[in-house]
Amino acid sequence: MEDAELQTTETSLGGRPDGHVVAVSGSVVDIAFPGKMLPPIGHAVEIQMDTGRTLTVEVQQHVDQTKIRGVAMQETAGLGGGMAAHDTGAPIRVPAGNAVLGRLLNVVGEPIDHGAPFGTDVPRLPIHRKAPKISEQKGSRDIFLTGIKTIDLLAPLVQGGKAAMFGGAGVGKTVLIMELIRSTVEHHSGISVFAGIGERSREGHELWQDLKNSGVLERTALVFGQMNEPPGARWRVGMSALTIAEYFRDTLEQNVLLLIDNVFRFVQAGSEVSGLLGRLPSRVGYQPTLSTEIAELQERIASVRNASVTSIQAVYVPADDFTDPAVAETFTHLDSSIVLSREMASQGLYPAIDPLASTSGLLDPSLVGAEHYDTAEEVRRLIEHYRELQEIISLLGMEELSAADRQAVGRARRLIRYLTQPFAVTAQFTGMQGVSVPLEQTLRDCRSIMRGDTDEIAESDFYMIGALDSAKQGAA
Ligand SMILES: Nc1ncnc2c1ncn2[C@@H]1O[C@H](COP(=O)(O)OP(=O)(O)OP(=O)(O)O)[C@@H](O)[C@H]1O
Helix, strand or coil: CHHHHHCCCHHHCCCCCEEEEEEEECCEEEEECCCCCCCCCCCEEEEECCCCCEEEEEEEEECCCCEEEEEECCCCCCCCCCCEEEECCCCCEEECCHHHCCCEECCCCCECCCCCCCCCCCCEEECCCCCCCHHHECCCCCEECCCCHHHHHHCCEECCCEEEEEECCCCCHHHHHHHHHHHHHCCCCCEEEEEEECCCHHHHHHHHHHHHHCCCHHHEEEEEECCCCCHHHHHHHHHHHHHHHHHHHHCCCCCEEEEEECHHHHHHHHHHHHHHCCCCCCHHHCCCCHHHHHHHHHCCCCCECCCCEEEEEEEECHHHCCCCHHHHHHHCCCCEEEEECHHHHHCCCCCCECCCCCEECCCCHHHHCHHHHHHHHHHHHHHHHHHHHHHHHHHHCHHHCCHHHHHHHHHHHHHHHHCCCCCCCCHHHHCCCCCCCCHHHHHHHHHHHHHCCCCCCCHHHHCCCCCCHHHHHHHC
16 A cells, blocks of 8 residues: 555645546446546545445556556445546545544444534544554553453453454354453543444444443544445455544554454455455465455554554454464464353353463563462463363263362362353343452462362352452352
8 A cells, every 4th residue: 555655645635637437346346537647556536426425436456557446435336337436636534533532433434423524624544554663663561451350360461462352153252342342441541442343233333322321432433344334344444443543642642442343354354355356365265465464454553652552353263263364364463362262152151261272472470470470370270180181070970080180170160160250241131240350359369269268169159250259258
């Protein structure tokens, strides 16, 4: 997109030549600019529809010297040959700054919340930009606490870092991201930007209502390109949200919390677009540009000297296959990876976070301190040992285990149950109030369980509690 960026000049605005539509095939639109300079790749070309709406097409290819091929950001129903098209002289530009707070936008920055349109005084920025230079980026080693026991203990998030939740269909990604929004947006001092990519649109509206009810909507901007929208919108909406986040970070120097649900849908949309443009797929049917596309998005999510962007992303894992190229590629960009397990979900062990597969670069004694690191390691070792013993138990029964192993099994089972937690967002259907647990408490509780202080308390008393006190109360 370098070309597009270089050619985004004010002088080019309005003074660009007009063309006309020559062919429409689904989301792909061919536009001719006979005898004129073609708009560069990445530019937005606009078409005024009879219905009064504006259709935006992003230039993807120069088919020949007079014609471009682009991808539409909206449905192309009603679009026909001969309709006039106008090069905007820039990539898609979205409104940014305080005016977008509390608002719901689409990929091209139009309000979709039935609110007032954005005025001409609102700054607009092109959605294609380069990531900040490595020398300008700032790495942080501070923990971003969530109050969710397993996450803070085993896969702590980094302030100004990137974290993602991986999971197949229906294992609890959306519930977890909603809970994280609840628990972090309220305590987060900066602003939040939410990018809804390719998920159910109902969820988007529920979120909007939810944020409104909890009084944090005025510090949040929401940008949506959901599953009912064409691939172009789902492909570019992440960039639109990022552009808004970058403006807060760079111009207003505010810390930003960027939430993306679901990053896999961005890759999938890119693959659809690639297919529509007739490009040959490479690995497992993905677009040949898979890694570059993921890097283009992920590398822009960065913290700089004066302000940070902390990002929490949901990643759908197709067919529970973690070796899927889109999933594997996303892993490489993260500071913390939270892996959701179908097996745990099927046992009702929510949040179904796999304690062994979830990791964080922060989990180092020199960063989080020896107590946290040692406790996390010990928890992992105990659960791993339990998993090894499970096979023997299923074959021979508990009786065949040594006394020490039996004790380990009992403690591991208590620990696994202790690491479940009722969420505020599920209170409606579980009937349990959500609880947040401070990290120090989680560390104390885990040590206490592993030491054997709670061996006499029934396993079921550890299930879906906050701090250990509630298990003790349940036992009393
Ligand atoms: N923390 C939780 N506590 C209780 N129930 C949960 C929890 N997380 C998930 N569930 C149950 O699992 C269901 C699916 O969760 P969710 O919609 O978050 O999955 P998902 O991974 O986002 O699915 P999809 O890929 O279909 O979007 C929920 O409707 C709920 O019944």
